[in-house]
Amino acid sequence: MSSVVFREIESRGKGYYGILAALGVVILAGLAAAYNMETRGHIITGMNQQIVWGLPHVFAVFMIVAASGALNVASIGSVFGKSMYKPLAPLSGLLAIALLVGGLTVLMLDLGRPDRIVTVAMTHFNFSSIFALNVFLYTGFMTIVAIYLWTMMERRMNPFTKAAGVAAFIWRLLLTTGTGSIFGFLVARQLYDSALLAPTFIVMSFAYGLAIFILVLMAAYNWTGREIGDVIMMRLKKLLAIFIAAMLYFVAVYHVTNIYYAERRAVEAWLLLHGGIQTELFWIGQILVGSILPLVILFHPKWGKSRAMIASACGLVIVGGLIQMYVTIIGGQAYPLVLFPGMKESSTFYDGVVHPYYPSGYELFLGLGGVAIALFIVAVGIKVLRFLPESLEDHVVRAHHGEGH
Amino acid sequence: MSEVNKERRQLLGAGAAVASLVVAPGVFLVTAGKGRADEEAGEAGPQWGKVRWGMLVDTAKCSSGCTQCVSACDKENHLSGETLPTSSQWIRKMELTDRETGKSYSLPMMCQHCDNAPCVDVCPTGASFKRWDGIVSVDRHLCIGCRYCLMACPYKARSFVHHPVTDQNPDVPRGQGCAESCDFCKHRIDEGQIPACVEACGSTGGGALLFGDLNDPKSEISQRVATIATLQVRADLGTEPAVRYEGIL
Ligand code: SF4
Numbered sequence: 052m053s054s055v056v057f058r059e060i061e062s063r064g065k066g067y068y069g070i071l072a073a074l075g076v077v078i079l080a081g082l083a084a085a086y087n088m089e090t091r092g093h094i095i096t097g098m099n100q101q102i103v104w105g106l107p108h109v110f111a112v113f114m115i116v117a118a119s120g121a122l123n124v125a126s127i128g129s130v131f132g133k134s135m136y137k138p139l140a141p142l143s144g145l146l147a148i149a150l151l152v153g154g155l156t157v158l159m160l161d162l163g164r165p166d167r168i169v170t171v172a173m174t175h176f177n178f179s180s181i182f183a184l185n186v187f188l189y190t191g192f193m194t195i196v197a198i199y200l201w202t203m204m205e206r207r208m209n210p211f212t213k214a215a216g217v218a219a220f221i222w223r224l225l226l227t228t229g230t231g232s233i234f235g236f237l238v239a240r241q242l243y244d245s246a247l248l249a250p251t252f253i254v255m256s257f258a259y260g261l262a263i264f265i266l267v268l269m270a271a272y273n274w275t276g277r278e279i280g281d282v283i284m285m286r287l288k289k290l291l292a293i294f295i296a297a298m299l300y301f302v303a304v305y306h307v308t309n310i311y312y313a314e315r316r317a318v319e320a321w322l323l324l325h326g327g328i329q330t331e332l333f334w335i336g337q338i339l340v341g342s343i344l345p346l347v348i349l350f351h352p353k354w355g356k357s358r359a360m361i362a363s364a365c366g367l368v369i370v371g372g373l374i375q376m377y378v379t380i381i382g383g384q385a386y387p388l389v390l391f392p393g394m395k396e397s398s399t400f401y402d403g404v405v406h407p408y409y410p411s412g413y414e415l416f417l418g419l420g421g422v423a424i425a426l427f428i429v430a431v432g433i434k435v436l437r438f439l440p441e442s443l444e445d446h447v448v449r450a451h452h453g454e455g456h
Numbered sequence: 457m458s459e460v461n462k463e464r465r466q467l468l469g470a471g472a473a474v475a476s477l478v479v480a481p482g483v484f485l486v487t488a489g490k491g492r493a494d495e496e497a498g499e500a501g502p503q504w505g506k507v508r509w510g511m512l513v514d515t516a517k518c519s520s521g522c523t524q525c526v527s528a529c530d531k532e533n534h535l536s537g538e539t540l541p542t543s544s545q546w547i548r549k550m551e552l553t554d555r556e557t558g559k560s561y562s563l564p565m566m567c568q569h570c571d572n573a574p575c576v577d578v579c580p581t582g583a584s585f586k587r588w589d590g591i592v593s594v595d596r597h598l599c600i601g602c603r604y605c606l607m608a609c610p611y612k613a614r615s616f617v618h619h620p621v622t623d624q625n626p627d628v629p630r631g632q633g634c635a636e637s638c639d640f641c642k643h644r645i646d647e648g649q650i651p652a653c654v655e656a657c658g659s660t661g662g663g664a665l666l667f668g669d670l671n672d673p674k675s676e677i678s679q680r681v682a683t684i685a686t687l688q689v690r691a692d693l694g695t696e697p698a699v700r701y702e703g704i705l
Pocket residue numbers: 566567568569570573574575576592608609610611612613614637695
């Protein structure tokens with residue numbers, strides 16, 4: 052890594068601290084929301100006995116999935132030996148840890164009894180629960196990525212980067228599989244009972260993580276007046292396009308295979324055709340905004356070269372990703388459980404009807420607070436440590452690339 | 457389907473074992489769900505699996521207007537009886553209509569006390585557990601309110617306590633922010649009584665509920681399920697419920 056100089060970002064006075072302050076405010080709003088939810092109970096949220104996981108889970112699962120995806124850039128560099136990506140690896144690792152911390156914070160603050168995280172959740176484990184396993188997958192991920200970062204940033208440790216990178220890569224696959232399996236094991240919920248859910252989550256994590264990575268990279272370089280050359284930008288862009296296309300493919304296969312199961316045809320018809328808000332969110336949000344539009348932008352001969360348009364494409368992927376999580380998590384619960392196939396069901400407990408969900412401001416702020424925590428960690432990280440190469444201009448990247456490995 | 461699920465569960469168990477070996481060497485401060493339940497059995501005396509409490513619902517005797525079981529449950533366990541989207545409901549009356557023939561049924565639905573209980577499998581802390589006598593319930597001191605069990609239960613039998621709890625039955629501790637569900641009135645069973653719903657159905661209802669030990673071949677319930685056709689709801693999922701329904705096949 053001799054030709055690439057890493058440097059902490061220079062404080063740009065007001066601008067930088069302004070961002071930190073703004074993020075701080077959102078974090079405080081999130082904590083205030085969590086405090087209210089804990090003291091007054093989930094009754095103040097829009098969740099109920101039908102929609103038991105709400106908006107906080109949408110944000111949390113999105114961030115956790117994106118976390119493992121954000122690590123891809125580093126993996127491509129160290130695991131697959133593409134040296135062009137190596138200068139980006141430290142930021143990629145930092146982003147992965149930050150997103151995971153943000154997501155987990157939301158997940159924990161959304162518990163009915165967050166006061167029991169230390170007293171119970173960390174001392175009592177039921178190892179047949181994917182949730183309990185995830186506690187280890189998540190802490191393990193953070194540890195391994197931290198070690199990986201250390202091997203990259205500490206010259207003496209450089210020889211171990213590859214090994215740490217491979218470990219981190221394998222661990223990230225486990226982690227996303229674990230997250231996807233949270234839903235995959237809910238056999239009674241027709242939209243979740245699919246072995247395809249875990250691999251689909253992995254592909255989604257590639258796209259979401261990279262979109263966030265590109266945006267953060269562009270923002271950090273913009274604000275500090277550093278340069279990203281076309282070579283690296285076009286590489287990242289192409290990679291993102293491939294991930295989005297793969298994601299679309301997996302989503303299509305998932306729904307088509309579901310339609311083959313006679314018993315799942317009703318739920319698929321509901322989601323894809325007449326599910327009201329969920330159908331609209333799926334087609335307009337997840338498919339059009341989150342996949343098709345970004346693909347068009349990235350492949351467009353002119354737009355695909357504009358930095359602003361590439362940034363918008365990344366933004367769309369992120370918005371589409373959040374909507375996809377909404378459809379997966381809320382939509383999967385909104386459709387009623389089928390207890391007696393072939394029967395029309397009704398009861399005082401809302402059997403047989405599609406369940407509405409009106410998220411509250413508390414849930415929204417808790418979710419946004421988690422996002423702010425992740426961004427705050429990144430902002431502080433690149434300031435105090437040398438995560439970002441001083442320059443990613445073409446000649447620097449080429450020189451480094453040419454040097455090979 | 458049931459086989460698939462069993463396999464899945466076994467795989468999950470194996471995966472869990474491997475992961476716990478790999479991931480947490482030396483971190484065995486662990487209390488697994490089953491171990492705890494065994495301990496309880498130790499205190500209570502009888503061994504694991506000797507008794508399996510179960511219920512048989514005769515849908516022919518259960519009528520659509522009757523809610524005696526529900527009222528009795530609310531009274532016994534000090535539930536509000538409200539039916540808001542956020543209210544806890546441990547037992548509910550379901551009305552069914554066959555989409556093809558138009559025949560309708562009415563029946564109570566509550567925790568089915570599954571032998572392979574998804575709610576127990578997914579619970580991260582072991583708060584959701586199966587007792588030595590097959591009763592599934594939530595230890596409200598271990599529940600962190602993650603609501604994974606509500607997501608996993610195929611029968612929508614679990615509730616999450618949204619509303620503040622007041623006026624509790626000391627025998628049935630509840631807690632805001634925790635999950636809960638029908639526990640066959642285990643506090644009554646431990647005193648030799650039958651669940652409140654079964655009692656109420658027998659006295660003022662249609663007498664549609666039969667309660668007893670499925671593992672005792674001489675019990676009335678065992679003899680009935682051995683001779684007539686009964687249905688386990690969503691048997692395809694392999695959960696092996698202890699509640700069975702007759703007259704609806
Ligand atoms: S019915 Fe639901 S709550 Fe009761 S044991 Fe089965 S999975 Fe658990």
